Amino acid sequence: MIITVTDDHEKLVELFNRNGLEFHNDPPIEKSTIVKCWKVMLGEQLIAGCILTNREGSYNLEGLAVEPAYRNSTIGSRLLELALNYLKEQKADNLYLLGKVPEFYKKHGFEIINRSESPITYDCFKCPQYKIDCFPEAMKINF
Numbered sequence: 001m002i003i004t005v006t007d008d009h010e011k012l013v014e015l016f017n018r019n020g021l022e023f024h025n026d027p028p029i030e031k032s033t034i035v036k037c038w039k040v041m042l043g044e045q046l047i048a049g050c051i052l053t054n055r056e057g058s059y060n061l062e063g064l065a066v067e068p069a070y071r072n073s074t075i076g077s078r079l080l081e082l083a084l085n086y087l088k089e090q091k092a093d094n095l096y097l098l099g100k101v102p103e104f105y106k107k108h109g110f111e112i113i114n115r116s117e118s119p120i121t122y123d124c125f126k127c128p129q130y131k132i133d134c135f136p137e138a139m140k141i142n143f
């Protein structure tokens with residue numbers, strides 16, 4: 001298993017869609033907002049990845065997913081910590097995200113915030129599934 005930086009964010013969006021992150025309902029990620037993407041390969045297979053963006057001056061964890069067969073073996077945590085360490089090196093103040101699994105992010109120091117406190121507009125809140133069978137939370141970590 002190798003974690004590397006990648007420019008191929010479209011492959012990561014496919015991974016996110018396969019893993020229930022519903023990127024197909026959103027406008028495509030604007031390339032100019034992408035700060036860094038990481039992918040995890042097992043041989044030729046993409047098994048996990050994450051995308052970090054900066055939207056209107058605020059860092060956002062745009063997506064993070066691990067294929068089901070490879071979950072619960074720390075890959076998600078390692079990717080998230082890579083992104084956090086990268087932002088600390090950049091002297092970032094904080095990182096926002098919209099989390100479908102808030103408990104996972106809380107373990108890494110994120111707190112739930114009121115969505116009105118987030119500088120980032122998430123289209124997800126307009127989705128018909130929002131708070132029906134999907135309960136994402138706006139979250140933030142300060143560095």
Ligand SMILES: CC(C)(COP(=O)(O)OP(=O)(O)OC[C@H]1O[C@@H](n2cnc3c(N)ncnc32)[C@H](O)[C@@H]1OP(=O)(O)O)[C@@H](O)C(=O)NCCC(=O)NCCS
Pocket residue numbers: 019020021064065066067070071072073074075076077078098099100101103104107
């Ligand atoms: C969330 C996700 C990235 C975690 O990746 P992972 O590699 O399985 O996570 P790790 O092995 O590093 O960490 C597992 C820990 O997170 C917790 N966790 C993972 N998914 C969880 C969930 N859905 N609800 C609550 N806790 C969860 C586990 O209980 C475990 O806790 P422990 O370390 O105390 O035992 C992965 O489950 C995934 O891709 N899910 C589908 C896509 C998704 O929802 N991504 C997040 C979108 S915001």
